[in-house]
Amino acid sequence: MTTSFGSPEARAFRERLRTWLAGNVPEAWRRAGGEDLTDDEVVEVRREWDRRLFAAGYAGVTWPVEFGGRGFGPVEEYVFYEECARAGAPEGLGRVGRLLAGPTLIAHGTDEQRARYLRPILSGEEIWCQGFSEPGAGSDLAAVRTRAGRDGAVYRVSGQKTWTSFAHYADWCLLLALTGPAELRHRNLSMLIVDMHAPGVTVRPIRQISGRSEFNEVFFDDVEVPVANRIGAEDDGWRVAMTVLTNERGMAEAANRYVDLMADSRQLLECAGHRPSRIGGDTLGGVEVYADRVEALRWQVMRAVEKSARGGDWFPSMAVLKLYWSELMQDMASAGLGLGCAEHASWWRRRYLESRATTIYSGTSEIQRNIIAERVLGLPK
Template structure:
């Protein structure tokens, strides 16, 4: 890999860095933070995405004809790094930008591109993902939500679960079963569903962290125009694999790596000031060993992502490398947050306004959130199967 940047790439980085410094609220990350209320935070993130769009920083890697900047893969990587480095808010419409938009760009008709892409890139329409079901999560091909063709439309019935941001979304892309008699991978189709359609109901799920990012979504005789199918009928599995390749890819991991490193640096600073017996918490040998391991693993996350970017630059298609990246970072991050709580010792359970809490409970919240890392975007068991079969050539 060549770690050097061209003058044009360096200029791109500095232009973005200066724009972020001007666009983010004064005191951001020090005296100014996201709203604590979940609904207010969601709207704050949505307004931030629209601000990115107004500044020309939305969907930068999309073709210019669809509102993007036609950015290169290297520029896309720089964008992910700089957004994370500035601790910019995460997007509410991340599923629209990273998954729905890229899938429509790759497989949608020209009419679908003209209808949906402008409102995705501007975040005028927020999207959610209708893949997982109560009995079809890791085994995604087992989805049972039915879509029956009736003339110029489909009738959809069934249930989806873990539908992130469904309560704020105007559209959902869903994997549905259109041929119950076909082998499970071959009887699926990829539909774009208007969330305001009669027959759709949403139930937020309260998570262990106290948030309700996830939802249950129910479809009861929901009418979906036939023109809203992406690809051909019963070709949905192939379309969905494109979606998942972007969901698990290096763009996401690069940004995550920097955010994890920022929290790791905060942990190191916290443990340097906390007393433990006659010394500092960070001076305990077992703690130092665990922290060193996390420092190494977070750096390996970055290198794994850059290695995969290099393959793409050399013309390779997106493939099982994405599973390797996702499997690695999810476990490395869980270990890092386990180390954080172990190192905090008796103060680990303290959060909020407690005077003895570390960083107002930052590490506790991250520890709770990390429990989902090895489940969402494909469980670790599924990622290992993909790596074993498609990268190592092991038998099924």
């Protein structure tokens, strides 16, 4: 396993990937990130991207070889997502399946579940969504109230999930539901695979402050789910959920956020009047600090990845990095909007509105600070 970004193996992987991306990222997407495409065109581009990744062997970079992956480690995983982001590659519709559902099935699923679901996840044939958050259970995930009642060979699921990405395209949902007494927190949840086309499933897109509808509400009304679709033991879903959350806040997120922030940093410099012949001035000095903060993020991510590749624990870095990049993204968006750059006003408006949620999703900043204090620094509660 590669343990250093400077190793010959890591450099060779980066060069091969960079060459492949140069010839495969759709030009229309590379130019404008899909903003000039219709919703239907965006969906088709993203589906096609899933197919291209699978055909080239890049769909499961870190998945074990026996499950269709390449068997690479954290360094190659980070390189993959960093180079995809640098190249302006689209995000495939199969992202939740590849990053969350697949690794969870590999870790906790049965042989039958792996045989049924893993290949369609890698190929992009079947799309997954993640059914965790609820109106009354976001940061406090143990408070979920979607109920899965046992009825012979099936569970009957009723409840509501919210902020569910890809639900309006998904074939399957990785659902965390209550199967035991409500008072037995963390010991009363089960992880289920729910057919999103089953009777009783209703999906409603949520219109966001940015004008987009990337998330959904999902309602379950007495939906039948076979007991065979449970991942892990009954009432042991919290342990399975921790696997999902660790992958959700892993290398892919860190790499993509670094590249997003690098693009924002360059845009800030341009809006401040930064040109090779015009370096200087208070405005420039005020925004250059963000470039330094972005570079600090890059080194922190790379250090954490190399530590993980050597067998270290990713968990302490996960909370620190999430807190850092989410608040930096808000700071940079506010700075960009405040510059009043007419040429890029729409860019900064969109970035500002989108950034408001970064300190909420994937664990609020308050939750991250609690994790750092209690689990990283060992401070008393």
